[in-house]
Amino acid sequence: MGKQWKKIGWGLLVMAMTFGMSNWAFDLIRPVRAEETDMHAIYALEYRDGSWSDWVSGGRALTKPGSLPVALKIGLENQPEGMTGTIQYQVNVSGFGWTDPFENAAVAGQESADAMLEGVRVWLNGELEQHYDVYTSALVNGAWLDWALNGQDAGKVGVGTHMDGMCVTITKKGEQPKEKPAQTGRTLDPARPMVALTFDDGPSSYDLRIMNALEAVGGRGTFFMIGQKVPRRRDIVERMCKGGHELGNHSWNHPDLTKLSSAQVASQIQNTNNAIAAIAGHPATVMRPPYGAVNGTVKATLASMGYAASLWSIDTLDWKTRNADNTVNTVLKQVRDGDVVLMHSLYEASTVAAERIIPELSARGYQLVTLTELANARGGMTPGRGYGAFR
Numbered sequence: 001m002g003k004q005w006k007k008i009g010w011g012l013l014v015m016a017m018t019f020g021m022s023n024w025a026f027d028l029i030r031p032v033r034a035e036e037t038d039m040h041a042i043y044a045l046e047y048r049d050g051s052w053s054d055w056v057s058g059g060r061a062l063t064k065p066g067s068l069p070v071a072l073k074i075g076l077e078n079q080p081e082g083m084t085g086t087i088q089y090q091v092n093v094s095g096f097g098w099t100d101p102f103e104n105a106a107v108a109g110q111e112s113a114d115a116m117l118e119g120v121r122v123w124l125n126g127e128l129e130q131h132y133d134v135y136t137s138a139l140v141n142g143a144w145l146d147w148a149l150n151g152q153d154a155g156k157v158g159v160g161t162h163m164d165g166m167c168v169t170i171t172k173k174g175e176q177p178k179e180k181p182a183q184t185g186r187t188l189d190p191a192r193p194m195v196a197l198t199f200d201d202g203p204s205s206y207d208l209r210i211m212n213a214l215e216a217v218g219g220r221g222t223f224f225m226i227g228q229k230v231p232r233r234r235d236i237v238e239r240m241c242k243g244g245h246e247l248g249n250h251s252w253n254h255p256d257l258t259k260l261s262s263a264q265v266a267s268q269i270q271n272t273n274n275a276i277a278a279i280a281g282h283p284a285t286v287m288r289p290p291y292g293a294v295n296g297t298v299k300a301t302l303a304s305m306g307y308a309a310s311l312w313s314i315d316t317l318d319w320k321t322r323n324a325d326n327t328v329n330t331v332l333k334q335v336r337d338g339d340v341v342l343m344h345s346l347y348e349a350s351t352v353a354a355e356r357i358i359p360e361l362s363a364r365g366y367q368l369v370t371l372t373e374l375a376n377a378r379g380g381m382t383p384g385r386g387y388g389a390f391r
């Protein structure tokens with residue numbers, strides 16, 4: 001019995017006895033009914049670096065940017081005295097599948113040091129199951145998925161994604177759960193203008209300066225990376241994840257994809273995704289063909305892999321001019337709501353330009369968003385199609 005209820009219970013009992021209502025008093029000390037408690041779930045995640053989160057309770061979002069959950073534990077607080085049952089759960093571990101059920105805050109997961117959680121199922125048993133419902137949501141690719149009820153799968157299992165966070169909430173049987181947590185803790189105002197700044201051909205050390213400038217104004221960027229460079233700059237990719245930036249696929253070694261077969265295009269994309277996923281735990285969420293070059297074969301191959309061709313609406317030509325003033329002016333003179341700006345994180349001049357453009361756009365009221373954030377705010381992207389601006 002929870003402390004709080006004990007207090008209230010004794011208070012009512014004393015009150016009842018004071019008024020000589022012994023039948024009512026007897027009624028009060030029978031096993032507590034569901035609606036008379038504030039039982040809630042508590043839960044914690046273990047991350048790939050071996051650290052555990054604090055316990056979180058009562059449907060609050062448990063997530064840490066850039067962390068990769070590998071195990072979890074779930075328990076109950078304030079379980080009504082005399083009511084049988086417990087909370088049980090199993091996790092889906094990447095490469096291993098569903099574990100056996102666990103209960104009472106035992107650790108589920110840890111199949112290997114870097115096998116991440118793809119999903120979780122949570123349910124109650126015993127008398128608890130007759131009086132309560134348990135709802136679970138997983139954070140996947142920046143979105144809290146719909147509530148999973150009483151043992152349904154929370155998370156997307158078997159599609160190469162993993163959970164970045166979770167929340168568990170318990171309601172009285174048949175009652176609606178409260179609202180899911182806000183998306184990633186980042187609130188964008190759809191009524192205010194947005195621009196997506198994109199940086200190609202990294203990862204590179206310049207990305208660090210660009211990310212710092214973006215984060216200083218609450219912005220996020222999109223980095224279209226060349227696959228073969230990714231394993232050499234693990235630190236940069238981890239930093240991108242941590243900062244909530246978007247990881248883009250820019251092929252393995254930057255060929256003109258229109259000169260390749262469908263199978264070759266697919267392997268350019270897949271190899272790059274494997275390199276990114278080895279660090280980030282998930283593949284790139286957007287794809288930009290080198291030179292923006294697409295034909296029917298490239299589009300069909302992209303479509304089969306679930307990608308649109310992410311192009312741009314402002315080409316700074318920074319790679320050609322290598323002149324910061326020129327790049328700054330190109331952007332600031334023509335920028336409009338919904339633009340996608342193409343820059344390269346290969347040059348000092350581009351980095352200096354970004355460090356000037358970013359605070360200026362922010363001062364003008366633009367929200368600096370990832371490509372997916374911009375697309376989602378403006379109707380989304382269809383795989384196989386090409387996109388410049390989103391207006």
Ligand SMILES: [Zn+2]
Nearest residue numbers: 200201290291
């Ligand atoms: Zn490029």
